[in-house]
Amino acid sequence: MSVKISFDNELAVASVPLTDWAPPLVEQLGRYFDVSEGILQLDYAHLSAENTSDTYNWLGMSLTGCENFAFEFKHAAQLGPIALTLAILGHGSTGIKGSSSILDENAYGAAEEAFRKDVLQRDSRALRETIMAAIAPREIWVSWLLDAHSSERSRFLDDQEIMAALVANTSKDDCIDSLQLVSPRHGQNNWAFEQMVEQHWQHVSDYLETHVGYSGSAVPKLVFSLFANSPTVQTSRWACEQVLERADPTVFPQLIQHCRTIVADDVRNLFLRWHIRPKTENKDNFKECVAKACSTLATLLADPMPSDLALAAVWHDFGNSARSGQQSVAAGLRELPSGAWDREAVWSQLGPAAREAWRQDLFDQVREEPELAQGLLDFACLWLEQTAFAEVEPVLLRLMYDEDHLAFANRLASVGPRQKQLRAKGLVRSGQGALDVEAPVGQGEDAHVLPNVGAQTWLGDPSVERLIHRALSQIEEEFCCEYLTTWGEDEEAHTARLLTLTQGAIGNVSLQLQQLSVTTRGTYPSLSVKVRQPSKREEGASTPAGAPLGADVLFLTRIVDEGKTVIQRATLVQVKKRSGTGSGKRFSSTIGIDLRQCEDMLTQSEHAYYLFATSASARPTLWVAPARLVRNLTQLHTSKASVVATQVRDASCSYADFFLHDLVGLWAGDEDEGIVAVANGNPRLGRTPRHIVEIEVRRQSG
Template sequence: MQPSVEAGWPESLQPLYAQVAEAVPQEAVAASAGWRDTFAHWVRGASLEERTRAQAAAWERLSPGERTPGEVLFLVSTCSELLWPYAEPPPGLLRQLLARQRDAVAALRDAGEAEVADRLQKETDAALSTVLTRYLKRHPDALLALVRGVPCTFDGRALRFQDAVDVDLKQVLGAGPKSVGLLEQLRALLPDTREEGRDRLAEFIRTRAARVPWREASEVLGERLFALATSPDGRGGMRGFLACYPNGRKEPDWCSRAGLLLARTVEVGGPPAVVENLCDLLTLFDSPPVDGLRGALGALVQSDFEAAADLGHARFVLDHCLGTMRKNEPALALALLWLEERLFRAAVRRGVPEAFERRTRARAKLESFPGFAHLVWLAEECAEVWPRFRSPARPGLDGLVAWRGEVAQRMGKKPVLRKAAIEFLLWCAPDEASSEAELAALALVRTATDRRLVRRMLEHPSPKARFRARSLQSWLQAGAGQGTTPAPVEPSEPATLTASLRHLHATRAVPVGGRTWLRDRDLEDLLVGAVGRVEADVASRHPERFREETSELVAGLLEGVRSELERIQADLGSLLAQGGRASPLSLAMTVQRAPTVPRDGGVEVAFVVSVEREGFVRTRRVVRVPVAKLEQRGEGQWLPTLRLGRERLDALLTRTEAAFCLFLVPAFVRAECWVVPARLARALMETQGALSGVPREAAQGVSRPLAQWLVYDVLGLWVGDERPDVVDAARAGDTGADFVVDLIVR
């Protein structure tokens, strides 16, 4: 029975393949030359669709299964024309071609055609090399799939598979980033390469990788590296990867990404193997400007051990860092002691039995560092003090000043301790304690060496440490604490008038005056920022608190402003005292609340401003501010009107023109409270025909944020009534305000 011809072959090729399938070995040898001529004629006239169908049919017939000797001989001898890389390469192509080649050669030898078999072996070796080279040029990422299961070696120029099929790598490698795909395939082929060619292939990969423009290829290579790092069995591949691409050991983005991945994996309790991979990877980043050890520790610096699902990952990272610790890094030792102390406290709260033993072992490994007792003291202090910044039991201002003084006294004795403490404070302090950490670090900057350390911190792996170091560097460049004139700023060429003024301000050549009589833009911005933080918090929480009494909302707002102003006054005084300068402003704020029950007219605040500036002005004035809050009509539906009685405004305006309306609203566009002149609010009500409220959209259009109004208008003395009877009326019984705020500026 004659074998059938599959319908997959093009119709124009089916007659030829029918002859091939019917031939016996002896006839196949004699007819093979004619078959090749007929096939070559078909190739010259075949369309792309016909060739694609022939390729698919040929691969199907090359796959395992029983084939006639004629079929095998035809497929092997014409594979260089049948198998063109139009589509994705079939997996295991080379192994299957070699298997069919062996079948054809064996059939010829069995038929007594040894000479023909040798010639066929040689010709098909060249044909297989051609097929493989074509596929690799078009699909360089498919090398492993094409040659899977076939042993190979490398002679410095070409890959040789089964000592017969050669692929010249210089022919298939693309230029620039295009070569990355094939280089990665070659790197993955290293374990399957014979020992005599493995070193040559690794050297070839390194040499060609060095020619790839790093900026263009780093993104692609980074994705491949982190695919290995996040794979549980990719640890060995990472080391081989960086051995082939040594520039990666200096890539800051890779180091930062590894640190972020490690932090996230520790936080969510990811696979232990991935934690080990990332720790090992960070250890490999040891060439400037990257520092993998700090990257690994940075993964734990901002982590919350109390909320972690499992402390085992944190223990592993700390053990890994202790094992790779450099002896001349006191800052790393201090960070490790602090992290171990935090881990110890979290473990004790969870009842972990070996918590005490672990802390003792960790400290024993670090006790050889100079000033070890002082390092332990600071680690314990920070582990105790810093978490309190997140709780209602925030340390008081006097206590913080005393704490900073003790830190400066203990850690400022020796240069090595100052070096450790400065980096530790700028790197490890939480956001809530950022100001205290910067002040404490600034108190430790005493010599030129310390200032150089602050400059080096601008290249720290932690973005938070770099940001804080910039703040200190800016302060030090202004000449703080040096007793000399400020160091000149490097010359630049500002492009605009504003940039020119800022440049002059930075160089202290011409100070940029403020918008008020304070004549200090930085001081004004500091005050606006302090009030603005409270204002934003009130506006953000208004949807949750609008049902509370207006008096309680106002009390919270005023207390927040008072606390912020007190804090910045203390911080500013402490900071300037270190530079030997006096504070340019003395600002005190007190709030008195009327003991009477709020009147039907609503809540009112009176701001009494007293300014005593020798040689400038002495004044005492009052500003009356009725307060209204925006309420909801339904769930999420805010009323279109701010309830404020017209009679109330009329009565207030008959007493003084220094009257404004304060509206407590949610964060519609920006998180702020609205301030509108009372006379303007009255006009809006008149225009809109409203008797009991101010239209919300109209008020928003003419309003000013509370922070800007309080600093620029009230403290800036642009508003206020100086008549003594009006000032005294703010505290009177019937005509007095519910809250009297005394602002004293000297």
């Protein structure tokens, strides 16, 4: 509401009728000027009537001092009584200072600030109500009261009664103006600011959508204030996505640090965007974006940072947000040869044994922590240069023996940059025993698939055979290495240990074949091994063959097709250990053989074998030889009751070969009903072996 003001240029006096004004405003003016008969007269004779200086108003017009005085007061009068009151009390360059109308020049110097303080004083109820009744975002005097340079600005923002009136009088059309008025600075109260954001969220979100994507300096200050001061914006997933997807790299760090809904996948995506960013673009700006997002996520997480991100953060010097285990792994990785870290000199000083020790140390750090192991997989496939990846790849391949890690690598193979996918696919293929996952697989009755070439058993698939053989070779090596310290135990303990390892290895093979069936939609057999220890029979009891069984282990291989057992074969195995010296560093050159026991086994079946437990030497393998061959070798020795170790070694096969070819592959095995009945646990047929091992291979229908 504009007010009247008149100017007498001859007398240089401005007259303001105050009859209709709110009494609190008249009272404020009466403190510094003489108000007579409801009229305030302002003398401006002290101002020059000539244009002797470069004085311009806000329209760019060159004016004399008197003309500028009249111009400013006419403009203030159009804005209403409160605006004119503040102008008269000294706001702006109105030129009133020095007027003879001022009662006390010293008191007048602080008139505008005194007005603000009176508004804030709850005792000045009438003045406060006058202000609250008229307060609105588009009233220019509101911005004068909330002037950023005023010492009273913080007190106005703290005054919830006045701020509530401003919030109530803010419409959606002027909410942006109002937000700019009450935008908190340096820890000031954000109550009114947040109230406006909540009440006009749709309009605020439209504003953010328009301006977040602006380049650098073009982003309005209000955008930064909204992210810094509004919990509604900070907890909005939509607002966070606007920053992640559209913010310019020059302003991204300032905005993302306030986003409380950022999640690990957001940071992973930023890492990927940075990784694939063309070299022609400035990657340093984006690096700062990733670093700030990473540190923001770290401060928000209640749990430790996901390992793939923690390793990447340490690798790129993004601060120390990793836990101790992650830090140890990261420290080890930084020793790898890489131009980025100039660590070539350190790695080059490590010989083959030291490098293998480094790999074992890395494996030991992650094998008991699945999340850290999978983080290492993700990180290595994405970030390591080829020279470094080649050094750590053996560790990653060892992780593939775990079904969960194999499944995780399989997921990595379908997302992210091409390099990451191919590296993960390579690990998966190796983890599945170098299976030909790209070979055609029958999808129906009419599908024609060429047979695999190179298979050595009825399984017909060299890939499956390699998977079985590798699993048995690993536990065979483990057994031989332990034998250096355990050789003093009796043969029964060694037998139990070997069978336990065998059962675990075949269990892992079966899981990998099952996983492969899912990932390739191929058809693979399932394997199982069950070990049972029958109750002891009378020592020396004979079987229907007329002699004691004479074997420690009876392997029963069962082939099941379409739910029916089509083949059952029994194989006898006697375990003999090679004795060591007191120190365990050397082992005897001969191994004792009980010829009576050997003859008893051969009486039962020609499918009888000896398994010799020995330590790792040039080849970490156990020795398996036919009982008939062992019997013949005893005849070459003077005592007739022992065999020469080197002769047995040269004439034997490994346990892995024996298990794959002779047991699973059916190269050996007796189908005699009597032997099979003993294996199936018929006590009427005489003494049973100490261990019965049932190997079942189930063929899956295509």
